[in-house]
């Protein structure tokens with residue numbers, strides 16, 4: 001099937017998403033493993049150093065550090081979180097091992113964003129504990145900023161600094177927080193921009209980029225701090241349908257490069273393709289979890305079935321349609 005041309009219009013916009021995922025799975029892999037690391041600052045990657053330097057060195061260090069065997073990257077143990085009387089997370093346990101991709105799905109208001117925000121220490125939990133690489137990060141005395149550097153997060157809204165160009169958006173935290181020299185930070189930034197297909201946009205400002213490009217910049221920016229895990233909160237939800245695929249490709253390749261990831265998404269096909277484990281959360285509780293294919297195709301709980309039925313209803317009704325019908329409908333719409 002040819003990649004869908006994409007459209008902004010209602011139902012067919014949703015259809016475009018379904019088709020685009022096929023294009024995603026055929027796309028080449030962006031190799032994040034080869035991104036330049038600050039740990040090896042003498043090497044300037046492919047962004048400028050002579051070829052022989054690259055070939056004879058360990059310049060392109062893996063993005064992902066060696067995990068400690070048997071220790072999960074993230075573990076939540078019975079976490080609870082309320083806003084006033086509203087219990088938003090209710091006894092949530094989860095474990096994400098190194099290199100694993102955990103996908104979280106659930107209805108609006110079920111606590112998905114709050115879960116990510118608690119893991120990133122943007123919200124304190126009321127009770128329960130969160131461990132990051134074996135260390136309790138909900139304990140008192142933990143250096144929150146240090147932990148956050150290792151837990152990258154990307155939101156639905158890209159939150160780029162509008163007054164900074166792309167490369168400064170990427171390097172500002174590394175320069176100010178980690179005191180990395182500008183030249184070194186820019187080498188890594190350019191390498192990451194290349195990985196997300198945006199090296200040529202380095203000197204442009206956010207308003208000069210499409211939503212998909214801005215979101216790819218936001219992902220590259222989160223990778224600048226060499227996080228050990230990446231959290232994604234519905235990062236394609238604010239995008240026009242035709243821009244969703246390019247962001248999913250970047251995330252898929254990041255997963256394939258071995259990055260540990262927790263992804264909140266409504267993109268079920270993506271969840272199935274990229275996830276190792278899928279959690280369905282409702283009213284702050286994990287209702288069901290397992291391999292994505294099992295939970296999505298054979299949900300055990302009635303609540304999960306109802307949620308998936310509603311989510312898939314539209315896509316299923318669209319399966320009857322052909323591209324030609326959509327295109328002719330669009331043609332008609334233009335007249």
Ligand SMILES: Nc1ncnc2c1ncn2[C@@H]1O[C@H](COP(=O)(O)OP(=O)(O)OP(=O)(O)O)[C@@H](O)[C@H]1O
Nearest residue numbers: 083086088106107108109110111112113114115234
């Ligand atoms: N800072 C806050 N103060 C008060 N209530 C909040 C706050 N943040 C979230 N909530 C409430 O917590 C509940 C869960 O919100 P959350 O954003 O985690 O849901 P969600 O699953 O991410 O939903 P969506 O799919 O719409 O993004 C909601 O009832 C929300 O109103």
Ligand SMILES: [Mg+2]
Nearest residue numbers: 112113114233
């Ligand atoms: Mg949310």
